Amino acid sequence: MRFIFKTRYEQDINLIQHNGQLFWYGLLIVALLAIPAAASPYLLTQMSQMLIYTIIAFGLMLLAGFTGQMSLGHAAFMAVGAYTEAVLAIAGWPFFLSVAASGLLAAIVGVIIGLPALRVKGLYLGIATLAFGTIVEEVIARAEHVTGGNAGLMVPPIQLFGLRFADGPAFYYLCLGFAIAAALVLINLLRSPTGRAFVAIRDSEISAQSMGVHLATYKTLSFSISAAFAGVAGALYAHNIRFLSPDQFTVVQSIELLMMVVIGGLGSIHGAAFGAIFLIALPQVINAVKPLMPSALAEATGLQPTIFGMMLILTVLFEPLGIYGAWLKLKAYFDLFPFYRKGMFRRQKAFQKSDRLK
Amino acid sequence: MTAPVLTEPILTLANVEAAYGAVKAIRGVSLSVAKGAIVTVLGANGAGKTTILKTISGILDPQKGAITFKGEPIDRRDPAEIVRRGLSHSPEGREVFPLLSVRNNLLMGAFTRSDRDEIARDLELVESYFPILKERADQEAGLLSGGQQQMLAISRALMSRPDLLLLDEPSLGLSPKLTQDIFSIVKRVNRERGVTILLVEQNAAMALETADFGYILEHGRIVMEDSCAKLRDKDDVKEFYLGLKDVGVRGHRRWKKKKMWR
Amino acid sequence: MSGHLFEAKGISVQFGGLRAVDDVSFTVAKGEVFTIIGPNGAGKTTVFNIISRIYDATTGTILLEGQDITQVAPHRVASLGIARTFQNIELFEHATVLQNLLIGAHIHRTTNPLTEALFLPSVRRAEVALREHVERIIDLLDLAVHRDSMVAGLPYGARKVVELGRALATKPKLLLLDEPSSGLNVEETEDMAFWIEDITKDLGITVIMVEHDMTLVSRVSDRVLAMNQGRVLALGKPDEVQRHPAVIEAYIGRPALEVVPT
Amino acid sequence: MQIVQLVISGLAQGCIYGLIALGFVLIYKATETVNFAQGELMMIGAFAGLFAATTLGLPYWLVILAAMAATALIGLAIERVVLQPILGHPAFSIVMVTIGLSYMARGLVTMIPVVGTDTHALPVPFRGEIFRLGTLVISAEHIVIIAATIVLCGLLAAMFHYTKVGIAMQAMSQNQLAAYYMGIPVKRLSGLIWGISAAVAAIAGILLAPLTFVHANMGLIGIKAFPAAVIGGFTSLPGAIVGGLIIGVVESLAGFYLMEGFKDVAAFVVVLLMLVFKPTGLFGETARKKV
Amino acid sequence: QTQGVTPTQITLGSIQDLSGPAAGYGKQIRSGLQMYFDELNARGGIHGRQVRLIVEDNAYDPRKALLAAQKLVNSDRIFMMIGHLGTAQNMAAMPVQFERNVPNFMPVTAAREMYLPAQPLKMAFATAYYDQLRTMLPEIVKERALKRACVVYQDDEFGLEVMRGGEAALATLNQTFVERASYKRGATEFSSQVARLKAANCDLVVMGTIIRETVGVLAEAKKIGLDAVFVATSAAYTHLIPQLGGPVAEGFYAVTTTAHPYPDDPNPAIREWAVRYKAKFGEDPTVFSAYGWQIGNLFYEAAVKAGQDLTVESFLRAMETPYGTDLFGSQGCAITAQNRLCNNSARLSQVRNGRWVITRDWVHGAIPTH
């Protein structure tokens, strides 16, 4: 057990609360920096992909986990970012400019998609975003002269300072940089008034309003920040995948993004990262254990979706707070080690209340 | 007041402990409610009164201890099943069905019953207690005022014709006049229909006047139990629960006196 | 203390066929504690909802410091200096007490999302300042023990205090308290009385309160407005209103119960 | 005439959307969660019908009953195994579970040896039969679909409004805790509603089978049924059907009169317009919190 | 040392749709390939090397295809990508392969991008949808004296290719499409599309459709009485069309390359092959199983020619020599440095009495040069 005596208010505000944290996060960064030395090119691409999804997860977590707005159209923001980046890269824009443009354009689309959020909540918002996502997908497919339509679009590699950032360690470090920056932005927002306003909207719109929080402003702000994250991640994604087509950004993809934050643990920043790791690692793990399965099962066509669905169900069933929840328990277990009591984490009966009145 | 004939207990709690996650809310509570009696539990904010009631009606599973209702154990049962055994609970926070009409709310109170005529008669009865419920029969319950919802919650609990009625702060948010009415209704229901009542109240004066037997709860423990007549005589009860000092509870002192349970 | 801080001129609200508030006018002087009483469903909370702009008045105007605020947007009300608590408690359940209070101070933010994203030193300074402001409220209301607890796990009484604290954190001129003492026991009601006194005397905040506890009402209010069925029944000094026959008839019932120790 | 023909086709297709939407609304009304696996229940129902018709060789009306029964059982089982343990958790968690279920259902179906990833045809007695009314053509399949939809909707709406169990289901969706306090057997009713909506899904599946065949991904049509339910207000059974019909007709007309691609997004454009102009849908009640 | 080749083993990769909308095909191609290589390994392999085939799933999603390609190329270090299914999927995977000098051998998609622009690492066998129509459509139009051609197509690259091929074919006859209607992939309802065709009085409908959509369109057309000649590409040439469509599929045409291997095929070798296939996989083979087998066979022949020292270069050199017909009567393979397509021939089949019958034998299209 660790007791921290606080003597100044700043201590609550600081990024790092104590030396233990400093040590572990430091270690994590060092490990992340060291990965290219050990990883195969394939693994490195996967790691980059993971970092890219982490950025999306951060954004979606801000929206779904902290502002309480459901988005079933997040792939659309990714698509806007990815296509903007591709088109601008082809037009020869320098990377940092084009990536900024991708984020910005996605944010603008985010504001537009966020507009229904001003009138509808919960489930309805989910459907509205789903509808919007589908329409964006269709628009991309139709705007053939810009996006290449259903035939797809090849994305040129990033050229930065005369160097090629197409793949390998260079691209990985680029993604890492963006992911760390995204994490910092998210944490900073959450420890300041904006983040608290988001949480207020999530918990009670009516009293958020009487505290002077302008619902429309903050909801659209949350949508646009979240979309900007997805847009920037989409831009990186475009370079990692190098081939864009509208069917990479469907409703199913949006649902998978949402799945990612739920499995990771809704309402926590760590959870976002865990979710991204899960989403990318699971197919790898399934492939890795395939040789161990009976061949009939290993060759079964529906294996991957089945396992995906099963993991999602098991997570919600046994660990509603997702991977992050499990992580917390593990930590508590070790912190308390000899004093750990069995009933401590027993789940209570829970009772659902109507969302229609919020 | 004449003490009613105290028969065997209809409800007993033996050494019950309940917790919210890692927070223990009640610790080793033992109490018993005699059949036909009105029993009250008093205690400060956060003492665990609501928790006791929730544990009895199965909303919360006790970690330890046993709860017996009509001679059978009811701990760790499905709440709906406990209700069907003849227990009814008017919860803290009203908990009406906001989008159902007032009438349907009341009918849901009688969900476990199938005697149509009797239900109709009970409906008339509760509507005579609180005429507003009849006036607003078709209004959505969620749009009632706070006090009206409270009346609805109590009436709804009565509609199941329980053997044991748990009332959690029934007077919360009611006007002084209705508060008096509520307690007389409680008494009437108890006398006329033989319903046993377990009452949790902040209005200690009223509670002690209405009930036969009382428990005092502090920090999740029962610190005192006695007949209400005797409880009303204790100095600490007078001071902390009845406010019977010349000038308020603490006079003009802003600091708090420690309670010393004797 | 010249002029009114707040004035309601002939306000009415119609819900379908129901006139919940019917031509109500009153003024509140600066520094005053103005109490609204009335039977359940009289329209007291609705008056609050009009003032805090959750409902639109069907007719009538409301003025704050002479300025017409009948049409302002609901989220602007806080910056005009009006804060409120809710009858059924509307806190941010999945946030700590500290965070709840900080959200209360939202209108006093000096930073914007861009500087916050980078957490510039100015943001840090602003955060510390906000925190200091909020800590003073925590001290005043004795909330230090709950500072880092999730609101979801607090007992009813503590939540009432947190809500009061959150309203104070907006640094209001006019504070609307909807049944501040409901669910509190005598001792806690006493605390509430002290706080209301402090709020008006030391912080200079004007209070409009809806309350059913007549002891508290007599003790803290300067003037009392009694309502019934949406209309004004009586307006005046607390004891005058309490003695008003119509008020006794509709609201108080028989004289407050005296518990005489036997 | 052209337009009438288009409207008729649209209505028939709309009934299918409506039937799936009906399943959404049923579960929503009783548990206030959205079942993303409703389309997959429909797929399971269609496969059950296929099995009854081809392997068992049952007559058509028995095929329907058998499929309804089998799917209802599966619905019950799903409820019992994965939903009951988290009953009472936030709606969002339950939605995620149903998404997981839909993935699993799609995956598992393809693992069944004979079924696999193939497309199958369900033998139907009235297949290909058409009635002509002047130049108008109405197929028997469509008439059956429309009739079945109306009957089902009427029955279920009556259940919700007039029976104690129906009202109790609404009650438990609004305040589960209070439902327990009233002795409403929340768990049993939740199982019951899953069974019923699975049976409705089975009917939808069997009615849809002649039009789109039976295959593992046929449930994806459920995505179009969401807008239908929303347009109807999500809490109204007739609303679901009306919403479905609107979407069916709009699609049909958009496909004929508007430019390419409009047919596919028509449903979503309509639902967005609806949400902007009347967020509660055509028949939804405006629920506002009183403070 | 060439990637994926050891003294005892050749590692090949393939990406199929094993869980998505085209999973039926993917599995059959996999089975065809697997059957060929299993039998080959049992015979002793290629110059003493066993062939190991690693199949990845792309769920018909280009993104997954790309990741699968990265895995196969970088992690499993395959020698060659063989029989990859899907146009967009191949488009996504090829850059990854080519960066590591991994050839794309005989993808199962009839898109022109599989051999154009010409590139040594591209090798294709499937006559492009575009060319299928360009060669075959004028024949039908002239034969049946059709005047009003229409098209209904899936709104993606596949459907557009069909539409463009039809346009090119009609251009040679000074005709154009009088009506076009499209639908989104996965659509189940075609009433408004068919209504448009009917309103335009079409007598020929070119179909850029696959299976369910084909049957859906045919059924709707029959219902509202649109009486026309329906022609599709090899994408709709599968036994499922007559099986699902029943009477509505009668008379429907599809361009064909390899013929469906019916268990009662007149050719005893094919009959015997079908029996082996059924014994191994428990189901009757389809034309996709045959594609898989043909691709495996062509790889074998070229690899044998390449000799003991198997490298990408030696294999490509061997590939640029002519190959003859195979078990299924293919028109051989004549790949050159400029032409990366085996041949551009096609035939035409029609559904008669519930099965496919070849109605016009091989027509040789021009060698593609674009």
Ligand SMILES: Nc1ncnc2c1ncn2[C@@H]1O[C@H](COP(=O)(O)OP(=O)(O)OP(=O)(O)O)[C@@H](O)[C@H]1O
């Ligand atoms: N949902 C919860 N999660 C965590 N702790 C809780 C929860 N509900 C209650 N508690 C804790 O349990 C203790 C007992 O609460 P309970 O509500 O039973 O008190 P009470 O006596 O009814 O108080 P009140 O008079 O305010 O209603 C309190 O300390 C409270 O903090």
Ligand SMILES: Nc1ncnc2c1ncn2[C@@H]1O[C@H](COP(=O)(O)OP(=O)(O)OP(=O)(O)O)[C@@H](O)[C@H]1O
């Ligand atoms: N949104 C609404 N729609 C319909 N009727 C309403 C609405 N809000 C309040 N009412 C009705 O208006 C009347 C006044 O309600 P209000 O909440 O103001 O009462 P109150 O005086 O605060 O009572 P209490 O002391 O019980 O809280 C009640 O009869 C209530 O049913």
Ligand SMILES: [Mg+2]
């Ligand atoms: Mg309580």
Ligand SMILES: [Mg+2]
């Ligand atoms: Mg009120």
